[in-house]
Amino acid sequence: MKVKQISIFLENKKGRLYEALKVLAEAGINIRALAIADTSDFGILRLIVNDPEKAKSALENAGFTVKITPVLAVEVDDRPGGLAEVLKYLYDADINVEYTYAFVEKSGEKAVVVLRTNNLDKTISVLKEKGITLLSEGEVANL
Amino acid sequence: MYWNKEAETMPREELQKLQLQRLREVVKYAYERVPFYRKRCEAAGIKPEDIRSFEDLKYIPFTSKADLREVYPFGLFAVPLSEIVEIHSSSGTTGKPVVAGYTRRDLEVWGEVMARSLTMIGVTSQDVIQIAYGYGLFTGGLGFHYGALKIGATIVPASAGNTRRQITLMQDFGTTVLACTPSYALYLAEYARDEMGIDPSTLKLRVGSFGAEMWTEEMRREIEKRFGIKAYNVYGLTEIIGPGVAHECEEQKGLHIWEDHFLPEIIDPETGEWVEEGKEGELVLTTLTKEGVPMIRFRTRDITSFVPGECPCGRTGRRIERIKGRTDDMIKVRGVMLFPYQIEQCILEVQGVEPHYQIILTRPHHLDEIEVQVEMAKETFSDEVRAIEELRRRLEKKIEETVGIRVKVTLVEPKSLPRSEGKAKRVIDKRNLS
Numbered sequence: 001m002k003v004k005q006i007s008i009f010l011e012n013k014k015g016r017l018y019e020a021l022k023v024l025a026e027a028g029i030n031i032r033a034l035a036i037a038d039t040s041d042f043g044i045l046r047l048i049v050n051d052p053e054k055a056k057s058a059l060e061n062a063g064f065t066v067k068i069t070p071v072l073a074v075e076v077d078d079r080p081g082g083l084a085e086v087l088k089y090l091y092d093a094d095i096n097v098e099y100t101y102a103f104v105e106k107s108g109e110k111a112v113v114v115l116r117t118n119n120l121d122k123t124i125s126v127l128k129e130k131g132i133t134l135l136s137e138g139e140v141a142n143l
Numbered sequence: 144m145y146w147n148k149e150a151e152t153m154p155r156e157e158l159q160k161l162q163l164q165r166l167r168e169v170v171k172y173a174y175e176r177v178p179f180y181r182k183r184c185e186a187a188g189i190k191p192e193d194i195r196s197f198e199d200l201k202y203i204p205f206t207s208k209a210d211l212r213e214v215y216p217f218g219l220f221a222v223p224l225s226e227i228v229e230i231h232s233s234s235g236t237t238g239k240p241v242v243a244g245y246t247r248r249d250l251e252v253w254g255e256v257m258a259r260s261l262t263m264i265g266v267t268s269q270d271v272i273q274i275a276y277g278y279g280l281f282t283g284g285l286g287f288h289y290g291a292l293k294i295g296a297t298i299v300p301a302s303a304g305n306t307r308r309q310i311t312l313m314q315d316f317g318t319t320v321l322a323c324t325p326s327y328a329l330y331l332a333e334y335a336r337d338e339m340g341i342d343p344s345t346l347k348l349r350v351g352s353f354g355a356e357m358w359t360e361e362m363r364r365e366i367e368k369r370f371g372i373k374a375y376n377v378y379g380l381t382e383i384i385g386p387g388v389a390h391e392c393e394e395q396k397g398l399h400i401w402e403d404h405f406l407p408e409i410i411d412p413e414t415g416e417w418v419e420e421g422k423e424g425e426l427v428l429t430t431l432t433k434e435g436v437p438m439i440r441f442r443t444r445d446i447t448s449f450v451p452g453e454c455p456c457g458r459t460g461r462r463i464e465r466i467k468g469r470t471d472d473m474i475k476v477r478g479v480m481l482f483p484y485q486i487e488q489c490i491l492e493v494q495g496v497e498p499h500y501q502i503i504l505t506r507p508h509h510l511d512e513i514e515v516q517v518e519m520a521k522e523t524f525s526d527e528v529r530a531i532e533e534l535r536r537r538l539e540k541k542i543e544e545t546v547g548i549r550v551k552v553t554l555v556e557p558k559s560l561p562r563s564e565g566k567a568k569r570v571i572d573k574r575n576l577s
Contacts, residue, residue, distance in 0.1 A: 007526040009519055011556050030206075037528050041553050044528060065519060065557055098527065116526075131364040 001069040001124050001134040004052040005114065008045040009065040012038070020045060021066060027058035032143055034116055035101035048073070048103070048114060050141045070120060073103070073135040074127065075110040083113060086132060093126045095119055105143040106134065112143065146262035146294070147255065150403050151458045158195075162406055165431035167194050170203065173437045179214055180439060200408070205415065205427065205440045211382065212239040219436050220244050227435055232280045233381045243264050243282070243381050244435040250289060252432055253384050256401045257290020260390035263399070263456075264375045266320050268295035271347075273313060275323035275331075276335070276355065277303040282385025283355050287322045290387065296320065297449050300544030303327065310335045313346050321351040325358040325366060325374075332369035344371035352377045354386060356478040357466055363395075376465050381472040382441055389463060397450035405434050407461065408440070409449060412470040423480070425569055426463065444470045446482065474570055476504060476511045481546045483569040486515055488543040490561050495523035495534050499560050506574040513550040515542065518557045 010016045017036070024031065025049075033048040049055045052068055059066045076082040083100075090097060096118040103112035112135060117123045127134060133141075145151050153161070158198065165451035173180040183204045184190065193199060211219065221225065227244040234240060245253065266272065268509040272291045276283030284302055291298045297317055301309055303323070312318065321328065328351060346369050347557060353363075354377035366374040378398050379386035380507075388405050389398035400407050409424040410417055415542055419426035426443045446469065450462035468482045483502060497518040505512050517538065525531055531554060539552045 005526070007524075009524050009554075009556060010215075011559065039528060039532065042531065042555075044526060044531075046526070063556070063558055065521050065524045067524050067526055 001072065001136060003048065003073045003114075003119060003135065003140050004056050005069045005071040005116075006047045006049060006052055006059070007067045007069050008010060008047070008059060010036075010043040010045050012041055012043060017045065019062070022060065023058050023062045024049070024055055027054060029055045029058065030081075032100060032105065033103040033112075035099070035114070036100065046099075046101070046114075048140060062114070069116070072115045072117075072120060072123060072127075073140050074113050074115050075107055075133040075135065076113055078106065078109060078111045082111065084115075086115075086127070088124055089130050089132070090117065090123060093122065095123055095126065103143065107142060109141070112140075136139055144262050144265060144267075145458075146259040150401075151259060151263075151460070153403070153447075153459055155459050158402060161403055162431060165195065166197075166200070166406060167191065167404075167428065169429070169431055169433075169437050170194050170439065172478070173221060173439055175364075177219055177437070179210070179218055180437075181343070200406075200429075200440070202415075203384070203440055204440050206438060207442050208241065208382070208417075208444070211241045213241045216242045217244070219438075221437055222246060222383075222435060229285075230280075231282045231285070231381055231385065234281070241382055242436075243385070246434040249435045251383070252404055253286060253387060254293045256291035256384070256404060257286055258293035259290075259401060260387050261287075261294055261296070261352065261379060263390060263392045263458075264352065265393070266291070266294060266296055266350065270296040270319045271299060271316055272296045272320040272322060273299040273301050273309070273316075273318040274305055275301050275309055275321065275327060276386075277565050282379070282381050283324075284571035286379065286387055287352070305341065306331060306334045310339055310341060313348065314341065317347045319347050319349050321348055321370075321372070323351075323353065323375075325353040325362050326355055326356060328366050328374070329362065329369070329415055332366070342370050343359055346370065348372050350375065352390070354378055357468070360465075378463070378466065380443060380445075382443075383430055384433065388428065389460075392454065392456040392458060394454060394456055396454070397464055399454065399456075399458050399460040399462050403462040404430065406431055407449075407463065409447065409463075410442075412442075412444075412473060415476060421448055421451050423464075423467065426466075442470075446470060446473070447477075473514050474502065474504065474572075476513055477548055479546065479548050482546070485546050485555040486542055486550075489538065489545050490517055493534070493538045493541050495520050496538065496554070497557060498563075499558075500569070501560050502570045504570070504572045504574050511574060513548065514553055515550050516553045516560060517557050518560055519554045521557050 032049040035046045037044045098116045222250045229245045231243045232240045274287045278284030335341040335343045377392040378389040389400040406429040408427040412425040432439045445466045447463040500520040501516045503514040
């Protein structure tokens with residue numbers, strides 16, 4: 001139920017984000033979700049794409065430092081409190097969220113968020129128990 | 144094992160007395176015979192008889208490599224050419240070459256200090272020594288040759304190069320001692336294994352004397368492992384005599400200087416003052432017995448420090464640490480001396496970053512700031528900001544502990560720092576110091 005996320009190390013240098021996205025565009029990669037964590041010196045660009053392996057090799061060939069990190073793609077109700085509800089389950093189970101960001105596309109009437117926690121396996125079992133839907137790699141690629 | 148026990152283990156007090164006596168003699172000798180030294184002393188308002196103690200040494204002007212070039216070729220010779228029996232010369236890649244002339248007695252001394260050096264690491268007349276330093280104007284080959292000749296070891300004067308033949312000679316002649324540059328030793332081991340299918344550890348080699356370039360403890364361990372030998376560090380320079388100024392003993396804890404022939408000082412390269420005992424600085428050498436080209440307070444530009452304490456081997460000549468760098472690479476920041484290699488060591492010790500780095504000096508608010516840019520290792524790139532920040536802080540802390548000043552570490556993308564063939568440009572000084 002884990003989904004492959006691409007993480008890219010970006011120096012805080014003019015045009016670096018553009019260059020990364022240009023490489024992906026040229027490789028015909030479609031971006032499903034995107035977030036940037038930034039500090040004063042560097043940033044980490046996190047992406048969910050339709051073909052993570054192809055994206056990784058294209059970026060590496062262009063000289064980027066890339067890592068594939070497992071994350072979860074979680075369906076939440078598209079209404080006020082939808083995400084909060086999911087996070088409450090994690091809070092109760094003593095799971096820490098490292099980061100989260102949202103997909104551009106929806107899955108039917110549901111919004112999809114990316115979730116990375118300090119214990120992914122435990123997160124999966126807690127959310128499943130609560131009847132929350134986790135999207136598979138294939139489902140994410142076809143959003 | 145000693146070659147000259149009396150000289151090598153002379154009590155410090157006695158040795159110092161001998162040094163002072165010889166120092167006074169050589170200053171007088173140089174003053175009387177070499178116009179260059181006389182002019183220098185006169186300009187400094189000092190006469191040879193003013194030298195009464197080691198403290199007085201401070202009044203004598205230094206001699207630099209640039210001085211030597213100015214008087215090329217024979218300007219520092221203290222004897223007529225008819226008394227010079229051999230000439231050596233540096234390659235002169237960075238300007239006019241430096242010329243060294245040896246009298247018959249100078250060659251005797253050279254052989255003596257090299258014989259001591261080789262005996263110190265266990266070389267005897269029973270050994271077969273392969274000298275793979277270049278023979279010729281370069282002092283490496285012949286310096287080892289004269290020492291080995293005195294000992295009576297069987298010399299294989301292979302000179303440098305022709306790697307395949309070197310290994311064949313080692314195999315066929317049963318070479319037990321190898322003398323060459325450390326990088327060539329590693330290449331020999333690699334070549335034997337990869338190109339000739341010979342495991343270098345099966346050769347009869349047991350010890351090696353390596354020098355003429357900077358190298359590290361890691362390289363020593365690698366050479367020792369590959370050949371199954373003990374590897375020792377030799378130090379010397381054409382301006383002083385060639386190899387044999389200092390050599391490691393079997394303790395491998397610093398190089399003993401043959402102090403009855405060479406007087407060492409360690410100075411702050413900026414101020415010219417002696418550094419505190421045990422602190423790093425530039426090695427300055429004075430030849431105490433040389434006739435052909437006496438060298439007074441020669442600035443070697445090599446960075447080292449004295450190893451404190453007595454050596455268990457019983458020799459009383461002070462030890463210096465392996466050469467750490469060149470003064471040309473020195474950076475002075477907020478009054479603190481630091482060298483790129485110190486930062487390099489920190490980087491190598493903190494795993495997760497590549498040994499590719501650049502030091503950038505700025506002075507934004509009348510205060511020097513150092514930024515060290517280090518390439519992130521691909522393998523350790525983490526998706527988490529926290530982990531990367533943690534790596535950065537660890538490196539900053541390590542550098543601060545080592546060099547004594549705060550630096551800012553910036554992690555940059557792999558392969559983003561400029562690469563250069565040969566000497567990498569490590570320091571970019573953006574301070575406006577004019």
